[in-house]
Amino acid sequence: MDITIRGSRSLRGQITVPGDKSISHRAIMLGAIAQGVTEIERFLMAEDCLATVDCFRKMGIDIRIIHENMSSTGKEIAGKSEVLDFNPENAKVKVFGKGLHGLKKPDCPLYVGNSGTTIRLLSGILAGQDFDVEITGDESIRRRPMGRVTEPLRLMGANIEGAEGGNKAPLKIRGGKLFAINYRLPVASAQVKSSLLLAGLYAKGQTTIEEPEKSRDHTEIMMKAFGVDISRENNTVRLNPVPELRPQKITIPGDISSAAFFMVGACILPDSDIIIKNVGINPTRTGIVDALRLMGADIEILNESITNGEPVADIRVRSSRLKGINVKGPIIPRIIDEIPILAVAAAFAEGVTVIKDAGELKVKESNRIAAMVDGLSTFGASITETEDGMVIEGGGKLKGGRVKSYGDHRIAMSQAITALGAEGSTIIENVDCVNISYPDFFKTLTKISVHGSSGPAIH
Numbered sequence: 423m424d425i426t427i428r429g430s431r432s433l434r435g436q437i438t439v440p441g442d443k444s445i446s447h448r449a450i451m452l453g454a455i456a457q458g459v460t461e462i463e464r465f466l467m468a469e470d471c472l473a474t475v476d477c478f479r480k481m482g483i484d485i486r487i488i489h490e491n492m493s494s495t496g497k498e499i500a501g502k503s504e505v506l507d508f509n510p511e512n513a514k515v516k517v518f519g520k521g522l523h524g525l526k527k528p529d530c531p532l533y534v535g536n537s538g539t540t541i542r543l544l545s546g547i548l549a550g551q552d553f554d555v556e557i558t559g560d561e562s563i564r565r566r567p568m569g570r571v572t573e574p575l576r577l578m579g580a581n582i583e584g585a586e587g588g589n590k591a592p593l594k595i596r597g598g599k600l601f602a603i604n605y606r607l608p609v610a611s612a613q614v615k616s617s618l619l620l621a622g623l624y625a626k627g628q629t630t631i632e633e634p635e636k637s638r639d640h641t642e643i644m645m646k647a648f649g650v651d652i653s654r655e656n657n658t659v660r661l662n663p664v665p666e667l668r669p670q671k672i673t674i675p676g677d678i679s680s681a682a683f684f685m686v687g688a689c690i691l692p693d694s695d696i697i698i699k700n701v702g703i704n705p706t707r708t709g710i711v712d713a714l715r716l717m718g719a720d721i722e723i724l725n726e727s728i729t730n731g732e733p734v735a736d737i738r739v740r741s742s743r744l745k746g747i748n749v750k751g752p753i754i755p756r757i758i759d760e761i762p763i764l765a766v767a768a769a770f771a772e773g774v775t776v777i778k779d780a781g782e783l784k785v786k787e788s789n790r791i792a793a794m795v796d797g798l799s800t801f802g803a804s805i806t807e808t809e810d811g812m813v814i815e816g817g818g819k820l821k822g823g824r825v826k827s828y829g830d831h832r833i834a835m836s837q838a839i840t841a842l843g844a845e846g847s848t849i850i851e852n853v854d855c856v857n858i859s860y861p862d863f864f865k866t867l868t869k870i871s872v873h874g875s876s877g878p879a880i881h
């Protein structure tokens with residue numbers, strides 16, 4: 423489906439964003455291998471997390487999705503087509519965990535769709551099972567590098583085959599007796615770290631992982647709650663296996679990666695004032711807040727609290743005069759998925775923004791550097807691709823046009839925000855990919871877009 427968006431005057435109002443994608447995946451995974459029932463509130467009902475649900479159902483785990491509003495007892499929803507259009511705020515999931523050794527061999531290959539988090543984290547769990555299994559995904563997943571997990575998992579004793587010597591999916595994983603390793607990650611990647619920590623639950627001895635920069639630590643926080651013996655000292659995480667994981671009640675905070683689109687929209691559109699309620703503000707994820715504030719954004723963090731070990735707050739953002747900045751080094755893993763929308767902010771800022779050390783963007787769902795350079799150039803922005811990032815000269819007037827999503831949810835949503843700030847109309851091609859992380863994105867954007875007299879801004 424293509425969508426047409428006209429420049430909008432401002433964003434105003436109070437919204438919530440759906441549950442955090444990273445935390446939703448982890449809640450299903452740890453719930454499935456815990457002993458007993460894990461209950462999850464505000465689970466992210468989007469394609470990536472439903473792919474994780476599907477993989478565990480195929481391995482014999484009963485996972486029930488309940489829509490609390492439908493009746494006093496709640497209605498169970500079986501398939502994903504049914505779930506995509508109900509209010510994600512009311513989604514509750516029950517995972518009937520069968521313990522560390524309760525998964526059964528699936529009778530078909532596991533399919534992760536577009537989800538890198540699913541294939542990489544799940545590979546760690548599969549490496550510890552005493553059955554063999556094939557795991558694969560869509561065309562984008564089959565292009566993304568898997569050697570970063572298969573190599574260390576082989577060092578732990580797993581037998582893994584795959585395309586290009588095990589660097590690409592489909593992967594065939596024959597789990598076995600694992601032993602712990604001391605491993606220094608070549609790139610700061612929470613997916614690789616988490617995969618090895620999950621495998622570490624099945625390994626003999628203490629698993630030690632050192633990361634070059636601190637990446638998101640949701641796995642460590644959640645594992646601790648499930649009773650895992652896990653600790654951190656500077657950038658080194660240590661894990662000792664435990665006989666059993668304790669099931670949990672988890673409420674998932676709103677996803678700051680989804681909130682980021684509205685934050686930038688409110689900054690760049692005049693007369694904007696929005697409040698995004700209950701957003702996860704784990705410091706390993708708030709690089710976008712830091713970067714926007716450095717650019718001069720008017721952002722307030724209100725009503726801070728802690729839920730399941732994760733900091734949560736409301737975020738208020740008002741129209742701001744942004745200026746260009748340099749973004750590089752340790753902030754990069756803390757802002758990795760928000761760099762496309764940061765590039766949009768930069769295009770509307772006065773002066774030059776230089777983004778470096780972001781080569782990882784080339785191996786996401788699409789090559790996000792090339793995709794943003796292509797998209798923002800079509801809008802008339804001055805943007806150049808570099809070896810590990812981009813240089814954006816902001817401040818020029820942008821004009822609507824026809825842009826591609828590259829089948830990448832974050833690119834589609836970044837283009838939508840650019841279109842609101844551009845003159846005239848924009849057509850964004852193939853926006854169905856927003857279902858990967860945020861099925862209601864356009865609905866919410868329409869709700870808070872204040873436009874002129876010529877009808878709705880988005881159709």
Ligand SMILES: O=C(O)C1=C[C@@H](OP(=O)(O)O)[C@@H](O)[C@H](O)C1
Binds near residue numbers: 443445611614759782
């Ligand atoms: O662990 C996670 O949930 C994620 C880690 C990041 O990937 P990398 O670990 O590849 O940097 C991020 O880009 C992805 O959206 C989710």
Ligand SMILES: C=C(OP(=O)(O)O)C(=O)O
Binds near residue numbers: 539540786
């Ligand atoms: C990179 C992303 O996800 P994944 O790696 O799980 O596909 C993302 O959501 O931006």
